[in-house]
Amino acid sequence: MSEQIPVSAPALVGNEKEYVIDCIESTWISSKGKYVDEFERGFAEFCGTSHAVTCANGTTALHLVLEAFGIGSGDSVIVPDLTFVSTANAVRYCDAEPVFADVDPETWNIDPEHVAELADQDTAAILPVHLYGHPAPMDEITAIANEHDAVVIEDAAEAHGAQYKGETVGSLGDAAIFSFYGNKIITTGEGGMVVTDDPDVSARVRHLKDLAMDQSQRYYFEEIGYNYRMTNMQAAIGCAQLEDIDWHCERRRNIASLYNKHLPDLPEITAPVERSWADHAYWIYSIILDDSVDRRRIRDALDEAGIETRPFFPPMTSLPPYEAYQPETPNEIADSLSKGGINLPTWAKLDEGDVKRVCEELETAIRQGR
Ligand SMILES: *Cc1c(COP(=O)(O)O)cnc(C)c1O
Numbered sequence: 001m002s003e004q005i006p007v008s009a010p011a012l013v014g015n016e017k018e019y020v021i022d023c024i025e026s027t028w029i030s031s032k033g034k035y036v037d038e039f040e041r042g043f044a045e046f047c048g049t050s051h052a053v054t055c056a057n058g059t060t061a062l063h064l065v066l067e068a069f070g071i072g073s074g075d076s077v078i079v080p081d082l083t084f085v086s087t088a089n090a091v092r093y094c095d096a097e098p099v100f101a102d103v104d105p106e107t108w109n110i111d112p113e114h115v116a117e118l119a120d121q122d123t124a125a126i127l128p129v130h131l132y133g134h135p136a137p138m139d140e141i142t143a144i145a146n147e148h149d150a151v152v153i154e155d156a157a158e159a160h161g162a163q164y165k166g167e168t169v170g171s172l173g174d175a176a177i178f179s180f181y182g183n184k185i186i187t188t189g190e191g192g193m194v195v196t197d198d199p200d201v202s203a204r205v206r207h208l209k210d211l212a213m214d215q216s217q218r219y220y221f222e223e224i225g226y227n228y229r230m231t232n233m234q235a236a237i238g239c240a241q242l243e244d245i246d247w248h249c250e251r252r253r254n255i256a257s258l259y260n261k262h263l264p265d266l267p268e269i270t271a272p273v274e275r276s277w278a279d280h281a282y283w284i285y286s287i288i289l290d291d292s293v294d295r296r297r298i299r300d301a302l303d304e305a306g307i308e309t310r311p312f313f314p315p316m317t318s319l320p321p322y323e324a325y326q327p328e329t330p331n332e333i334a335d336s337l338s339k340g341g342i343n344l345p346t347w348a349k350l351d352e353g354d355v356k357r358v359c360e361e362l363e364t365a366i367r368q369g370r
Helices: 016-026 033-046 058-068 085-093 112-119 139-146 199-209 231-241 245-262 297-302 320-323 332-338 350-367
Strands: 051-057 076-080 097-101 123-124 151-157 175-178 192-196 286-289 339-344
Touching: 016 231, 033 051, 033 192, 033 199, 051 058, 051 199, 051 231, 058 085, 058 151, 058 175, 058 192, 058 199, 076 085, 076 339, 085 097, 097 112, 097 199, 097 320, 112 139, 123 139, 139 151, 192 199, 231 245, 231 339, 286 332, 297 350, 332 350
Parallel strands: 076 097, 076 123, 123 151, 151 175
Antiparallel strands: 051 192, 175 192, 286 339
């Protein structure tokens, strides 16, 4: 019996342990410390932005950045229907209304034509997601946002190091957020970051994540803030991961090219695309099965063969909290991708043998279902 291949696993191959031990030995284990400062400085440099602010996770990063732009009741925020739930939830945390756009059938990212139709005088922000690591069409989104005086916030939780027309994601919108959850491209266990060139937004995020305490008057608060801070121990892991980030990104692109090489050439399978203007981060290499295939059965067969997979995210408008947000015309592309999409194992330490095994089992499972 060969070993189980998980869909994802962190690769802690550098100075992670040394830096965490340093936190413990120095007693700097809370949310102040050199690793927090260094992680913020280094990550801003990586993204090419002037500011970066750590926070507890990607979801809190979304909440903080929306609030920092003053988005609230009466505002609407256009988000893709196909995303992880945090993108939509953060809009609701601010008491604003998410508006769900359909996605592109090939890149799976927010469809700018639909965004243009949905944008109106209430649109305060557009929140494209670089889904599974492929950059969203930022020029088109930015043009629509400019027409409506809306800000653009990138949800780059899945796309560390992805490039759009040669620019690193995170530097393309008015601000961006990243996640460092255990399965993301680099991790701090739990963690998040807001990056921006706007000093006011950065300062506001920093203020809100620290309970909005007055800087000159301890325990004086003008407003209700949050404790969304990252600890020095998490940032210590982040610093070590950041030292190796080029390797982490390169590994994922390498694994994707192995999948492209070994993926069975079957009409039932659609492989991910990478637009000519894009450098895909391949957070998770994913495929779409056509509707002749029973996805559940394929996933079960792979599971029995020791290969873990995940289904695509469901469209947000199919979930109970967002039932009331269902558009008059359903977001058909999001629906259909969501039904056929499978995430295949993608993480730094997979080798060509693993990828071949996944592809062979996939081929067997599909052929058996015919
Ligand atoms: C992971 C993820 C988030 C949330 O990040 P957490 O750190 O898990 O809170 C937000 N948006 C997208 C698209 C994600 O994949």
